[in-house]
Amino acid sequence: MDKKHSRKNLMKVAIKEHLKCTEYPRVGAVISKEGVILSTGFRGEKSGIHAERIAIEKLSSEELNDSILFTTLEPCIRVHNAQSIESCSELIIKSGIKETIIGILDPNGTVYSEGYKKLLENNIRVTFFNKNLRVAIEEKSFEYGKIDKIVGHGKRRIPVVQSGISIDIQFAENDTRTIKIRWSTLQFHHGCVDLLGQNGSIRAAAGASKFSDITEPMIFRFQSHFARMKKGEIAIVKPSDASFCVLIKLLEIYENDILFQWEVRND
The missing domain is CATH 3.40.140.10 (Cytidine Deaminase, domain 2)
Incomplete structure (x- = not known):
């Protein structure tokens, strides 16, 4: 049977x-x-x-x-x-x-x-x-694991659909400090996508092409609640109540997805 x-x-x-x-x-x-x-x-x-x-x-x-x-x-x-x-x-x-x-x-x-x-x-x-x-x-x-939580540093390919996707960036496996970001408004034909954070938490790292170029993340001015990013650009995310910051680089932009790199740094 x-x-x-x-x-x-x-x-x-x-x-x-x-x-x-x-x-x-x-x-x-x-x-x-x-x-x-x-x-x-x-x-x-x-x-x-x-x-x-x-x-x-x-x-x-x-x-x-x-x-x-x-x-x-x-x-x-x-x-x-x-x-x-x-x-x-x-x-x-x-x-x-x-x-x-x-x-x-x-x-x-x-x-x-x-x-x-x-x-x-x-x-x-x-x-x-x-x-x-x-x-x-x-x-x-998926190749890059969970799409709504990342830790420490690495690369991640994620979809940007409907109103966007929120991601929690945790400092380390044994350190639960977290910063939240959101990707939204993917415009593939214009080659850009919006990185959103809390008011005043995002700075564009103008001129930098790699994370090692950035020795002092907070030196960059003009805080905003979002950064309209193109391939190769870097942004820094640090909410006012956070004790660390996150460096974000947009590596590739696809019709419905993006590939980005991140790195956390203590304040």
Whole structure:
């Protein structure tokens, strides 16, 4: 007799699949009916094929009818005219799957909430993984880890969608002092994006091209609540009540994402 699993256990199986991925973003999928696992898939199991498609194509139409799909990441939608096969969302809609349970919404600005919306519009029930499991997925899905908290120094690629994304910058793993920043108003065609902070907390490091050029961060004048940054520019963030500052350099700007570098320094 086939083993029956609870929904929570099926979510965990999908996460196990997504941890098999050797490329980012990691995605794992499970298809079940009445608690019985029918198929699984993970991104990279077959080159160039998404996890949902891999799991779906392992089954017949009869097996797929009235089944439930668990996927750790929001299913993709058609994002460009040259795409040769239908998106995962379109495949799910025509497959006979009755419900899709999503781990996290895709932070990619071309997908964010669009796959979710498309499924709902086509009478697919959509629910989500348990909160603690969503946190685990968030930490392991993307190449740069969690997108809303960073520590010490490093580089991070993040999406800038809708009204922007807030990030907590923690001084060190064992030092919980934190400064909050927000990226907003990405204008890819103009090559700029806004870095926001508290009133008067941001200074443009005019003339500096690398962090080592900045020996005294507070020497720069003209504090503002935001900096409109272009590739290669550096800003300094220090709220009036903070005991450290953060240096931010915009490394790359994409249509929906940015890559930036940061470094914390004691005041």
